[in-house]
Amino acid sequence: MNIEDMVMLPKIITDSENLENEFKELFGSDEAKKAKKxxxxxxxxxxxxxxxxxxxxLYIGKTEQSMKTRYFxxxxHLSNKANGSFYKYVIENYGGLRVGYIFSDDPKSLEREAFDSYRATYMENPPKSKVG
Known part of the structure; x- marks a missing residue:
């Protein structure tokens, strides 16, 4: 996996008081529609x-669908309760939230590689990822 191959969605979430609309804008973008597999x-x-x-x-995931279909x-849900508290804290203490992705013919294998690389480097899973 080459991190330089990562494409970033253009929206950066910086408004912690309007998270639901911020997530809708992020995942409703044309780029999110095109980000499949x-x-x-x-x-x-x-x-x-x-x-x-x-x-x-903060989190590693995979999808065969588009990012829009997966998250819009x-x-x-992303902006309420424990999730909302987590992302609000990230925005207020770490400058904002963004999402990047890497295209793959086999997202499951690439996700496993990403987790393995992360764990080898940091000796734990990303903070929002429950399992790897």
Whole structure:
């Protein structure tokens, strides 16, 4: 996996008080519609301390569908309760939230590679990823 191959969605979420609309704008973009068969990364603008070192990667996921299909309908879920608190904290303390992705013919394998690389570097999973 080459991190330089990552394409970033153009929207950076910086308004922690209007998260649902911010997520809808992010995942409603033309770029999010085109991002199919990808491994994606939720990222902060500034790095977060990890067990070993620091990283701006908060979450690693995969989808065969477009990013819009995968996440647009969950904008409210991403902005409420524990998720909303997490992303609000990221925005207010680490500068904002952005999403990048890498196209792949086999997103499942590339996601596994991304997790393996992350764990080898930081000795733990990304903070929002429950399993790898």
């Amino acid at each position: 990808v491994v994606y990364f939720f990222r902060s603008l500034h790095p977060v301390a990890r067990f070993k070192g620091e990283s701006d990667i 309908r969950y904008a409210k």
